[in-house]
Amino acid sequence: MRRFTYGVIMAAVLATALAACAQRPPAPQVEKFSDGELPVPEKYKSWPKFLSDVQRPDAKQVREIYINPIGNSTKMGDNFPNGTITVMEIxxxxxxxxxxxxKGADGKLVKGELQKIGVMGKGPGWGESVTPPELKNGDWVYSxxxxxxxxxxxxxxxTCRACHLPLTDKDYIFRYDEYFQKRAD
Ligand code: HEC
Structure with a gap:
């Protein structure tokens, strides 16, 4: 009887210990960013290309867009997950x-000097600080x-928010369809 009790207790202790091990470690604290605070990620040039050589004759610009691996794992039709960052070179x-x-031999605009670098990123609750709230683009922030x-x-x-705002069904990303189409090719 005593031996049996001991066995049961030990089994319970072991089960508790195992359950504790199986528990996920606490989620890392994600820093919160507002507009203008999200930095240009150091290694973005090694990220997957979102779209390359985007032609903007109206603005006399050529753009290169990158997306981080988290964002690039998104399935067509889904919103991009928290942690997604896109970088656009103008x-x-x-x-x-x-x-x-x-115009180059391919009829496309020829890239000149780099003018600006834009960043869009989303994280939990990042959109909360946006004023006025009508300009909230989900949890995306802009730099x-x-x-x-x-x-x-x-x-x-x-101005960033107002222009991207109507794209609610594309998670505020203009060339959403083009990107997933390219990825499927
Ligand atoms: C007048 C409309 C307009 C405004 C204003 C605007 N954008 Fe965009 N943005 C676009 C379009 C359109 C694209 C898709 C690429 C293209 O066609 O040039 C884009 C793409 C982007 C991308 C690449 C990821 C994506 O959404 O496709 C980033 C990053 C970005 N914009 C950041 C900004 C930031 C930061 C500002 C404000 C400083 C801003 N945008 C203002 C229209 C706009």
Whole structure:
């Protein structure tokens, strides 16, 4: 009888210990960012390309967009998960002396100097600080830097939010369909 009790107690202790081991470690504290605070990630150039050589003749620009691996694991039709960051390099399109845009052999705009670097990232509760709240883009926050990736650009973040805002069914990402289409190819 005594031996049996001891066995039962030991089994219970072991089960409790195992359950504790199986429990996930506490989630790491995610830093909260507001507009203008999210830095340009150091290694973004090694990230998957979201879209390359995006042609913006209207703005006389060529853009290169990167997405971090967490974002790149998203399935078409889903929203991007917390932890997603996209980086967009904005290049000036090269112009001829008379101001007309130069075109490469492929008929595309020719990338000139890097002008700015934009960042979009989302995390839990990051959208809470947005004012006015009508401009909330889910939990996305925005940053824009000059070409050095450190000097803050003078952009007003309300303009970023207002322009991306209507894309609620694409998780506020303009070229959502194009990106997933490219990935499927
Ligand atoms: C007038 C509309 C408009 C405004 C204002 C605007 N964006 Fe965008 N943004 C776009 C479009 C359109 C794209 C898709 C790429 C393209 O076609 O140039 C884009 C793409 C992006 C991307 C790449 C990820 C994605 O969503 O596709 C980032 C990062 C980004 N914008 C950041 C910003 C930031 C930061 C600001 C404000 C400083 C801003 N945008 C303001 C229209 C806008």
């Amino acid at each position: 290049y000036k399109a090269r112009e001829a002396a008379d101001g007309t845009p130069l 824009m830097y000059m070409a050095d990736g450190k000097t803050k650009a003078p952009d007003d973040y309300a």
